[in-house]
Amino acid sequence: MLASDSAQIRLFISQFIKMDEAEWMVNERLLTKRILKKGDYLIRAGEVCNLVSFINKGGFRAFMEINGEDRSNYFAFENEYITDYKSFLTRQPSVGSIQVIEDAEVIELNYNDMQYCYERISAWQKFGRLIAEYVFIGVSQRAADLLFKTPEQLYLALLKDKRKLLDRVPQHQIASYLGIQPESLSRLRKRLAQVRAENT
Amino acid sequence: MLASDSAQIRLFISQFIKMDEAEWMVNERLLTKRILKKGDYLIRAGEVCNLVSFINKGGFRAFMEINGEDRSNYFAFENEYITDYKSFLTRQPSVGSIQVIEDAEVIELNYNDMQYCYERISAWQKFGRLIAEYVFIGVSQRAADLLFKTPEQLYLALLKDKRKLLDRVPQHQIASYLGIQPESLSRLRKRLAQVRAENT
DNA sequence: CGTTCAGTTGACTAAGGTCAATTCCCGTGG
DNA sequence: CCACGGGAATTGACCTTAGTCAACTGAACG
Numbered sequence: 001m002l003a004s005d006s007a008q009i010r011l012f013i014s015q016f017i018k019m020d021e022a023e024w025m026v027n028e029r030l031l032t033k034r035i036l037k038k039g040d041y042l043i044r045a046g047e048v049c050n051l052v053s054f055i056n057k058g059g060f061r062a063f064m065e066i067n068g069e070d071r072s073n074y075f076a077f078e079n080e081y082i083t084d085y086k087s088f089l090t091r092q093p094s095v096g097s098i099q100v101i102e103d104a105e106v107i108e109l110n111y112n113d114m115q116y117c118y119e120r121i122s123a124w125q126k127f128g129r130l131i132a133e134y135v136f137i138g139v140s141q142r143a144a145d146l147l148f149k150t151p152e153q154l155y156l157a158l159l160k161d162k163r164k165l166l167d168r169v170p171q172h173q174i175a176s177y178l179g180i181q182p183e184s185l186s187r188l189r190k191r192l193a194q195v196r197a198e199n200t
Numbered sequence: 201m202l203a204s205d206s207a208q209i210r211l212f213i214s215q216f217i218k219m220d221e222a223e224w225m226v227n228e229r230l231l232t233k234r235i236l237k238k239g240d241y242l243i244r245a246g247e248v249c250n251l252v253s254f255i256n257k258g259g260f261r262a263f264m265e266i267n268g269e270d271r272s273n274y275f276a277f278e279n280e281y282i283t284d285y286k287s288f289l290t291r292q293p294s295v296g297s298i299q300v301i302e303d304a305e306v307i308e309l310n311y312n313d314m315q316y317c318y319e320r321i322s323a324w325q326k327f328g329r330l331i332a333e334y335v336f337i338g339v340s341q342r343a344a345d346l347l348f349k350t351p352e353q354l355y356l357a358l359l360k361d362k363r364k365l366l367d368r369v370p371q372h373q374i375a376s377y378l379g380i381q382p383e384s385l386s387r388l389r390k391r392l393a394q395v396r397a398e399n400t
Numbered sequence: 401c402g403t404t405c406a407g408t409t410g411a412c413t414a415a416g417g418t419c420a421a422t423t424c425c426c427g428t429g430g
Numbered sequence: 431c432c433a434c435g436g437g438a439a440t441t442g443a444c445c446t447t448a449g450t451c452a453a454c455t456g457a458a459c460g
Contacts, residue, residue, distance in 0.1 A: 064344070073348075086337050126325055132329055133332045136285065136335055140339050143343040143346060144264070170406070181450080182407070183451095381416075383416085383419095383440080391415095
């Protein structure tokens, strides 16, 4: 793997911990690069998730199948990482699937190698804690939003803070991310457009 | 603090890591016991959360004030721990509050002492990671439930798996935990009772 | 061109929100 | 022991929004 391949993940990790060159070298040997095409699966429901994938470029969608409907609950793009954390941590089959929605390049670390890092590189134990805390805060916020906000408020928040997501993800997947049907999102958007028109 | 005071928390921690007697002694000096009465606050919105509180006995409710309404998003009872994790980790003022709903006895560790444990006791770094991963999985499940389940399905799940919560928490707080108004929960219960009656 | 799939729209139903009135429950003070 | 007060829960009436099913439109692609 070229140094340029790991530049982004190295920057990402450095936001959490300082790692000296020797420590970094140990990690880097364990990382692998992979190219994925739109429509590919990172993991399918029922498989045990064995990888954490840092996204150099491209986009992913995590979803579950519920009564035959395909419902999205998470999206990730470049400079984020994606995995089925629950399956990865518990070594149980995953309930959902993760699919490539934009051609992607990822840098991956598998479960065994990660355990190796935890045991051998002291900085990693701390990194593991910090990143788990970080994603915990993120998902807590998501849970609070789902509990306390209406679909309309959730959509307005996306408009305000996550334009990237709206621009790169088809509307019916956005709908399920907000917890509603595609028809309802369509009407919601219409309502908002009318309100905005009246205010001009 | 008596050894009996820390028996429960010690058992709790041992579910995550093995700690030898010497390591445990270092911790134990840092733990303090506190008695709280129903109605007391563990933390109020706007304060920085400085404590993690393990519950020896009693019950707590985490809630937020939204348009003057008081909305519950979490409950915790004996042999769980409670804190405003986000405020505790980020050292920012908390958005919500935590209140005692049943007279309680807690064993507490403050932020600085916890950092001390992370730095000095190697097992703690791992413990911190494992527990962050554990709570992450919990809140992920909660977010998925809120996204994919109807209030009725959420309520039925409580009936099935969390009778304790239904028995110990007033109904209007359960309603807000499900993301609906008290009147709606009352009607939902009535609907379910009618369905059940018809099936007999 | 025709097929396909995403998005929109219409008509209708069901569920939750809101506000107000009523009933129930429980603790407190007379 | 009873009466009263106050909060919790229920019920009713009405409104708004989401769900459902079906039809239609439009753009993308072969």
